[in-house]
Amino acid sequence: MRNLTMGRRTALGLLAAPALIRPAAAQSGPIRIGVPTAMTGTWAVLGAQVVRTCRLWARTVNAEGGLLGRPVEFLFEDTQGVPANCLRKAQEMVERDRVNILLGLMASSEALAVMPKLAEWNALFISSVNGAGSITAEHWVPNAFRANTSGPMGARALALWLRAAPQTEFFSLSLDYAWGRSSVETFEGLLRGIGKRSIGSVFAPVGTRDYSSFITRIRQANPQALYIALTGDDGTAFLRQAAQFRLFERMPVVTETVDMLFTRPAGDAAIGLVGGSRYTFTLNNPANAAFVQRFRSELNELPDTYDGEQWQACEVLATAVRKARRTDTEAVVAALRDLEMSSIKGPLKIRACDGQAEQAGLVVRVDRRDGMPHPVPEVIATYAPSEVTPACRAANFA
Amino acid sequence: MDPLALFALQLLNALSLSALFFFLAVGLTLIFGIMRVVNFAHGALFMFGAYVGVVAQTLSGSFIFSLVAAPLAAGLLGIAFERSALSRLYAREHSAFLLVTFGLALALTEAIRLIWGADARQAELPVFLAGIIFVMDEPFPVYRLFLIGAGVMCALACWAGLQRTRIGLLLRAASQNAGMTAALGNDVARIRALVFALACALAALGGALAAPLLSASLGLGSNVIIDAFVIVMIGGMGSFIGTAAGSLLLGFAQTFGNFYLPELSLGMTYAVMIAVLVLRPGGLFGRSE
Numbered sequence: 244m245r246n247l248t249m250g251r252r253t254a255l256g257l258l259a260a261p262a263l264i265r266p267a268a269a270q271s272g273p274i275r276i277g278v279p280t281a282m283t284g285t286w287a288v289l290g291a292q293v294v295r296t297c298r299l300w301a302r303t304v305n306a307e308g309g310l311l312g313r314p315v316e317f318l319f320e321d322t323q324g325v326p327a328n329c330l331r332k333a334q335e336m337v338e339r340d341r342v343n344i345l346l347g348l349m350a351s352s353e354a355l356a357v358m359p360k361l362a363e364w365n366a367l368f369i370s371s372v373n374g375a376g377s378i379t380a381e382h383w384v385p386n387a388f389r390a391n392t393s394g395p396m397g398a399r400a401l402a403l404w405l406r407a408a409p410q411t412e413f414f415s416l417s418l419d420y421a422w423g424r425s426s427v428e429t430f431e432g433l434l435r436g437i438g439k440r441s442i443g444s445v446f447a448p449v450g451t452r453d454y455s456s457f458i459t460r461i462r463q464a465n466p467q468a469l470y471i472a473l474t475g476d477d478g479t480a481f482l483r484q485a486a487q488f489r490l491f492e493r494m495p496v497v498t499e500t501v502d503m504l505f506t507r508p509a510g511d512a513a514i515g516l517v518g519g520s521r522y523t524f525t526l527n528n529p530a531n532a533a534f535v536q537r538f539r540s541e542l543n544e545l546p547d548t549y550d551g552e553q554w555q556a557c558e559v560l561a562t563a564v565r566k567a568r569r570t571d572t573e574a575v576v577a578a579l580r581d582l583e584m585s586s587i588k589g590p591l592k593i594r595a596c597d598g599q600a601e602q603a604g605l606v607v608r609v610d611r612r613d614g615m616p617h618p619v620p621e622v623i624a625t626y627a628p629s630e631v632t633p634a635c636r637a638a639n640f641a
Numbered sequence: 642m643d644p645l646a647l648f649a650l651q652l653l654n655a656l657s658l659s660a661l662f663f664f665l666a667v668g669l670t671l672i673f674g675i676m677r678v679v680n681f682a683h684g685a686l687f688m689f690g691a692y693v694g695v696v697a698q699t700l701s702g703s704f705i706f707s708l709v710a711a712p713l714a715a716g717l718l719g720i721a722f723e724r725s726a727l728s729r730l731y732a733r734e735h736s737a738f739l740l741v742t743f744g745l746a747l748a749l750t751e752a753i754r755l756i757w758g759a760d761a762r763q764a765e766l767p768v769f770l771a772g773i774i775f776v777m778d779e780p781f782p783v784y785r786l787f788l789i790g791a792g793v794m795c796a797l798a799c800w801a802g803l804q805r806t807r808i809g810l811l812l813r814a815a816s817q818n819a820g821m822t823a824a825l826g827n828d829v830a831r832i833r834a835l836v837f838a839l840a841c842a843l844a845a846l847g848g849a850l851a852a853p854l855l856s857a858s859l860g861l862g863s864n865v866i867i868d869a870f871v872i873v874m875i876g877g878m879g880s881f882i883g884t885a886a887g888s889l890l891l892g893f894a895q896t897f898g899n900f901y902l903p904e905l906s907l908g909m910t911y912a913v914m915i916a917v918l919v920l921r922p923g924g925l926f927g928r929s930e
Contacts, residue, residue, distance in 0.1 A: 287759070288759055291759075445903050448903075453654070453854070455650075455896065459650050460900055476761055476858040480855050483856060487766075487784060487854075488773075488781070508760065509763070510763050
């Protein structure tokens with residue numbers, strides 16, 4: 244009987260042990276950060292930027308002695324940009340690998356799939372690249388934060404720039420799928436808001452190679468400026484052909500977001516393209532200069548939009564962890580609220596009400612720069628955070 | 642814009658697109674006509690040509706050199722592939738060719754990804770091709786006129802080669818009756834290797850010519866192969882004249898379709914094909930088989 248009691252106690256003790264040990268274990272050893280992102284599929288090229296920047300950041304931090312004296316370790320999983328995959332991989336990371344911090348989710352739809360589960364998992368998520376307005380509006384949850392510039396913030400910066408531009412009549416060319424159509428719709432709404440107008444639009448099927456007919460159509464419409472919502476190979480083909488037709492000599496061309504993935508293959512054909520920007524390596528501040536130098540020396544490349552945004556998100560996390568002096572979800576979430584800091588994009592503040600990082604809005608123009616192998620996005624206008632950040636938990640501007 | 646100028650521009654646009662289509666499809670037709678092989682790797686070879694062209698131009702600084710290097714490289718690749726893989730399959734049924742050429746397309750695409758990476762690459766036009774001319778006061782790129790000229794030259798050269806030379810005679814003979822051609826003392830195996838190499842070279846030349854317009858990118862191969870098959874179906878499998886007609890028809894359908902009905906322009910390609918096949922099941926210039 245006595246033996247049995249002892250046995251039961253021992254057994255209970257053994258059962259309880261992991262629960263007692265776990266919090267202590269979680270505060271020593273490496274800090275594990277889960278990055279379920281698109282490593283293959285449509286978004287693979289963007290996912291590659293997220294992954295390489297996370298690795299570079301971990302090397303940098305670990306070389307300086309780690310975070311809170313602990314090494315940083317990233318766990319990567321491929322989601323192919325599919326929300327169901329992302330949810331499953333994130334859950335595996337939380338349950339199997341005891342990860343409580345998620346970064347680098349690729350598609351907004353993936354972030355929106357994971358966010359409702361954060362409370363149940365007792366995990367937190369910092370968006371580094373997700374653009375959808377609703378992440379910090381109707382779908383916001385307390386454990387989610389956004390370090391990057393959102394889609395509405397980028398569009399707002401462009402609208403402020405266009406308001407001051409002399410052109411009043413615009414024509415739009417976009418790819419014929421959900422993003423392209425919504426981009427044009429947003430742009431046309433934005434034009435109405437600043438007293439300018441759209442005189443027409445045309446949608447090209449995805450995979451269009453020869454844009455000559457579309458260029459003829461644009462010339463026939465004869466707008467004062469052209470708005471394009473094109474990406475990837477389609478965008479490159481259009482820019483090159485439009486330059487061959489001397490279209491840019493007749494009208495300025497603006498786009499939602501300029502990144503080098505899109506403009507670099509177009510070479511000189513992209514010169515003059517104006518658009519919103521979430522990040523450009525040409526940003527002129529010491530923190531960014533150091534980042535660009537480190538990036539170029541380690542990876543022999545120029546950081547692009549998602550590299551910069553991912554780096555900023557990692558810096559946001561590091562600042563919050565240092566402030567909290569712990570890595571458990573509750574402490575880090577508390578530290579993130581109203582966190583004020585400066586990163587490679589300049590000063591930012593994570594507002595407590597919806598987790599959005601208030602930061603400057605950028606408009607860039609693609610131009611030649613000495614010592615660069617291709618034209619690069621140069622900042623032509625910067626707008627204060629208060630001008631480009633929507634009201635709390637709002638996706639749009641009233 | 643003046644309606645006449647608009648029409649003239651669209652006409653030139655359609656002709657330049659047709660020229661690119663012709664380079665792409667004529668090799669497919671040759672291979673099918675003479676070897677009875679449906680070459681699924683043709684789009685990948687077009688893409689290979691674009692990449693080799695860009696690299697050759699980067700290394701040599703000459704666009705014209707790229708137009709020599711790309712077909713040469715693809716021609717050699719074609720001979721190697723025909724000798725090492727296809728030549729073992731002639732006794733087998735058609736599905737073997739489908740699988741093997743599809744395999745080549747996949748392998749070539751992955752090889753390109755490994756060698757040159759996932760980013761698109763661009764070719765630059767030399768000064769004498771980078772200019773514009775004015776068509777009724779509307780600027781039009783000189784390069785597109787160059788493409789039209791190159792397409793016409795290629796069509797004439799192929800026609801003359803097939804109809805007016807001894808090799809052309811042998812090719813036509815092998816296409817009609819390979820067994821009899823061999824029995825008369827001709828090396829049919831060599832003819833097949835030559836045809837395959839020539840077809841690969843033409844596709845690669847098309848790719849190198851397309852590079853300044855489209856840039857060399859990984860999606861290019863799968864993107865163009867469908868157009869190539871549609872052209873060959875429209876023209877009639879294995880018909881040289883049919884390929885020229887099919888290239889023109891598809892070039893005009895896409896160019897004018899993109900202008901007047903952009904939302905339906907993808908369907909336009911298939912509508913043209915279906916219309917032709919309903920009226921003439923063997924294609925415009927083909928025999929129904």
